[in-house]
Amino acid sequence: MFGLRESIFATIVYYDVFNFPLTFAEIYKYLINPEKFSGKNGGVTVELSDMANELDKMIKAGIIGHKNGFYFLPGNTELYENRIEKDKLANVKWKKFLRIVGRLQSAPYLRAVFASGSLAVNNLEPKSDFDVFVVIKTGRLYTGRLFLWLISSLWGVRRGRFDVVAPDKLCFNHYVTDDNLELSRRSLYVAQSVANMKPVMASGAVLGSFLSANKWVSRYCYNFRPVDKYRGIKPSKFMVAAANLGEFILDTKLGDLLEKVFRIVQQKRIKNNPATYESGGRIVFTDRELEFHPRSFERIVIDSYNDKMKKAGILNCLEKNSGLN
Numbered sequence: 001m002f003g004l005r006e007s008i009f010a011t012i013v014y015y016d017v018f019n020f021p022l023t024f025a026e027i028y029k030y031l032i033n034p035e036k037f038s039g040k041n042g043g044v045t046v047e048l049s050d051m052a053n054e055l056d057k058m059i060k061a062g063i064i065g066h067k068n069g070f071y072f073l074p075g076n077t078e079l080y081e082n083r084i085e086k087d088k089l090a091n092v093k094w095k096k097f098l099r100i101v102g103r104l105q106s107a108p109y110l111r112a113v114f115a116s117g118s119l120a121v122n123n124l125e126p127k128s129d130f131d132v133f134v135v136i137k138t139g140r141l142y143t144g145r146l147f148l149w150l151i152s153s154l155w156g157v158r159r160g161r162f163d164v165v166a167p168d169k170l171c172f173n174h175y176v177t178d179d180n181l182e183l184s185r186r187s188l189y190v191a192q193s194v195a196n197m198k199p200v201m202a203s204g205a206v207l208g209s210f211l212s213a214n215k216w217v218s219r220y221c222y223n224f225r226p227v228d229k230y231r232g233i234k235p236s237k238f239m240v241a242a243a244n245l246g247e248f249i250l251d252t253k254l255g256d257l258l259e260k261v262f263r264i265v266q267q268k269r270i271k272n273n274p275a276t277y278e279s280g281g282r283i284v285f286t287d288r289e290l291e292f293h294p295r296s297f298e299r300i301v302i303d304s305y306n307d308k309m310k311k312a313g314i315l316n317c318l319e320k321n322s323g324l325n
Helices: 004-014 024-030 050-062 079-104 141-154 187-196 204-213 215-219 237-250 253-272 298-311
Strands: 065-066 071-072 111-114 131-134 171-175 198-202 283-284 289-293
Touching: 004 024, 004 071, 004 111, 024 050, 024 065, 024 187, 024 253, 071 079, 079 131, 079 187, 079 198, 079 237, 111 141, 111 204, 141 171, 141 253, 171 283, 187 215, 187 298, 198 204, 198 283, 204 215, 215 289, 237 253, 253 283
Parallel strands: 131 171
Antiparallel strands: 065 071, 111 131, 111 198, 171 289, 283 289
């Protein structure tokens, strides 16, 4: 199929930026859409047998390397051993992460928690923190964020603003309200990030709405499909009851007033933070979204990906970032 080889190669290249070799299933799952290389708009179908045959041809031609079920760029055999160690570390980290997220069940207005970043793809280091993507009830974004801040601080599991490294701490870097689930800033990096996200606390309705709102991801990731809960947390009736009680108390005019106060205070802090205006990242603070990526890794990833594709002589599909500062 025209475009399939380039698509497979581009997918391996993209994850090579993260020093992360892929299995056959992962290549298929995160496959960069062949339409980007074929010039066709729709009508492209990728069969598993076609992909397997193309991978074999690419290995024989020396275009990619292969070891024990993992695929990588030629000469990067050491990534296989590193991947095995990272998978072991990920199992330990996930257990810690789920214990921590379980404590957030008492937070009013929390509608979903997704693991994102390096945790979501199991590409962790011992000092890695835990990136999380959070969904909050509409009209209570700043109240919900405050409760998450208080609970995670109480348990000592929140990454602080000035922490250079924060192993096993929660990094709340993206919040959206449940009526604003479509991510408007788009790029290959954002699409792959969404495809990697693992929901650990989300109702079926919220999860379905999130995936439906972000169908655009399939323009970048051919096999983007709904993801069930990856490793769910153990529900706590006591914590859920506490969250419900908090919402009952705050679903009043008093709660409306407090939301306005919390919004003013939090937005003022964000505006006064010098990191808000740094180049190379993005800070968003509206009534429906909060995003904190002042020094985003996206630009580095996209630039590195483009450089590798240029060296391979593939120039017709270079990517842009999602509009960073």
